[in-house]
Amino acid sequence: MPLFYDARIRAYLYQAIAVGIVLLIAWVMFSTASANLAKQDIATGFGFLARQAGFVITETAITYEPTDTIGRAILVGIANTVKVSLLAALLGTILGLLVGIGRLSHNPVLSRLMLAYVEALRNVPLLLYLLLWYSLIISAFPPVKQAIEMLPGVFLSNSGLVMPALHWESGFAALVTALIVAVAAATFAARIIGRRRVVTGKDMPVAAIATLAFFLPIAAALLIANISVAWDVPVLGRFRLSGGYHLRPEFVALLLGLTLSVSANVAEIVRAGIQAVSKGQWEAATALGLSRARTLKLVILPQALRIIIPPLTNTYLTVFKNSSLAIAIGYPDLVMVSNTIMNQTGQAIESIAIFMGVYLGLSILISLVMNWYNAKVALRER
C-alpha cells in the first residue's frame, strides 16, 4: 500500500503542510516588514530598551527613577499590571463567592438583591464603570488642602487615601522568616490533627492548636530578634501630603472596577457550580443531620469546585486583559508605559510586540497554574 493511503501518515502530512504555510506567512511578513522599515529609514531593533527613560511614573510597584532604563520602565508597567490584576482577582473571588451563595439564599430579599448586583455589573461595559468610579472619587472627595483626617495620620481627599507607613529599621528578615515558619507550622498542625481524626476518630480543637502553632514562632521572633520600626506619618505640605503610604484614586478606581466585575462573573460561576451538584447530595447531607452551612462547606462546595475551576480560569484571564483599560483613568499599567515609550522612540512595532508578548506569556502562565489546580481537584476515578 502506498504511504499516502495510510491514514496516520496522511494526517501527519496535512499537519506538516499547515504548519509550514503558517511559518511561511510569518516569515514573509517579518522579512517584508524589516525590509520596508529599512527602506524608510525607520530605526528598528530593541536597542532602545537600554536607553534612559527620562519620564516619571508616579505609581510604581517596584522602585524606579526617571534615570533608569526604558527596559526598567516596562518592568514597572508589568509589575503595576500584575499588582492590580492579582488583587482584583483575589478580592473579586472572595466577594463573588459570597454573592454567588447569597444568590441561592432562601431569603427572597437577599437573593433578589444579589441578582440585581450581578445583572447591573455584568450588563454595563467595564470602561463606563471605571470612568464612573474615577469621576466619583475625584469629584466627591475634597481637595488635598481640605483633606478629611479620618484617624490621626489618615487623610482622605480626591487625591486618594494617605496613611502612615511602617518603616523597618531592623529585624525585618527575622519577622518574615518567623511568618513563613508560622504558616507552615499551623498548616502542618491542622493536617496532623485531620489525619488523626480520620485514623482514630478522635477530635481535637483544630482552630486553637493551629492558632497556637501560628503565634509561637512570631512571639519567639519578637522576643529574640531586635525588631524596631518607625512610623512614616504623612505631613501636609503646600500642595500634597508627603510621606506615608498613598492609595491613589487611579489605582483605587481601577481595582474597584475590576474587583466588582470579577465578583459578578464569579458569582454566576459559583451559582452555576452549586446548582450543578445533584439535589441528592443536599438531601443525603440533610438526612445525616448536617446543617445547611456545613452541608455547603463540606459536601457541596468541594464538588462544585470541580465545575467552577475551568470557567474561573476564563474570568482570571479576562481581568488580567481588562486591566489594560487602566489607560482611560491614568493608572500607569503596561499599555500606558508602552504607549509613552512608543511616542518617545517612535518604535511602534517593537513596543506593541513587547506588550503583546507579555500579555500572551502571562495569560499562558495563568492558564497553566489554573489547569494544574484543576487537575489537582478533579475527580480521581479509581
Added chain:
Amino acid sequence: MKNRILQLCATVAGIAVGLVAATSANAATTLETVKARGKLICGVSMSTPGFATADAKGHMQGFDVDVCRAVAAAVFGDPEKVDFVLTNINTRFQALQSGEIDMLSRQTTLTFSREVSLGLDFGPTVFYDGQGLMVAKSLGVNSAKELTDAAICTLPGTTTAQNLSDFFRSIGGKFELVVFENPDENRNAFFSGRCEAISSDRSDLASIRAVANNPDDYVVLPETISKEPLAPAVRQNDSNWRDIVSWSAWMLMAAEERGITQANVDEMAKSEDPEIQRMLGVNEELGKMLNLDNKWGYNIIKGVGNYGEVFERNLGTKTALGLTRGPNTRWSEGGLLYAPPFR
C-alpha cells in the same frame, strides 16, 4: 475600551497598510500621486480648537488646516481640494510613513530623533510653541518653580512627561504625574482638582482654558519649560514634495513680510518689486521649478491669505484662544518668522 481598541486597530492597520503601500507606492512621487488623485490628503488632529476642528457645517478650519489648504492651493490652485484624515498622537507618524496621508500638519514638534530615525522630513517651523503649566488662580502660585510636590495632569503625548521630569530634576524637586490617554478625562481631572496643575503646549493650554466654565479662574504660568517648534512633516526621500510643502509655508510668511494679503493680491500682482513678481509668478518661473503651476504663490495667498491672516483668523486675540503673536511674528519685529528669499 472601544476607543482603545480602535486606536490599537488603527496602529496595526497603519503598519499593515505601510508594509503594503511601501512595496507598491514607491514608484510614483508624492506630487504625481496627489495630482493623479486630484486631492491632497492631509493628516490633522480634528479636535483641537484653533488648530483643527470642524465648524457647524462640517467644514474644517484651524491653523494646521490652513497649512494643508495652502499646499492644496499651490498644487491645484484650489484650497478646498484637500481630504482631512484624523490622526492621533500614536498613529500620526505611521499614517505618514505608510502613505495613508501625503503630509502631516498636526501640532507636531520637530525633534532630532523624529527627523533622523522615523523616516520623515520636516518643513519649516510654522508655529513656535513651548510647554507651559496652567493652574487655578486660587492656588496662589506665580511660578512653575513653586510647584514642587504638586500633582500635574498631562496627556501621554510624546515629550510632555519627559520635559516635566527634566524641569523638576533641574530645580531638584519632585512631583506627582497623572497621565490620561483621553483629553477630556485630562481636563476633567484638572478642573475637579485632582491635579494642582495641567501641562501641555501653551497653545493647547489656551484652548483648554477657553473651554473652562470661567476661563478667568485659570492662569498660565510664565515659564516655558521646553521648545516646541511645530512643523509640517512629509516622508523622507522625496525632495520635490518636501520643497513644495516648505516653500508653501514660507510663502505664507513672505507674503506677510511683503504686505501681500488675500484682499490685495490681485493689486500686488501689478507691483514693480521683482521679488513680489517672482512670488506671484508674474516674472521668472519659480513654480515651474517646483513642477507646479507658475501662479502657485498667487493661489496660496488668494486661497488662505498670508501668515498673519491665518494666525489671526484661527488663534488670534479675537478668537476664543486669544493668543498674541509672541515669537510667531516677523523677524523684523523681533519675532522668529524668517522666510528665505524667493530668488
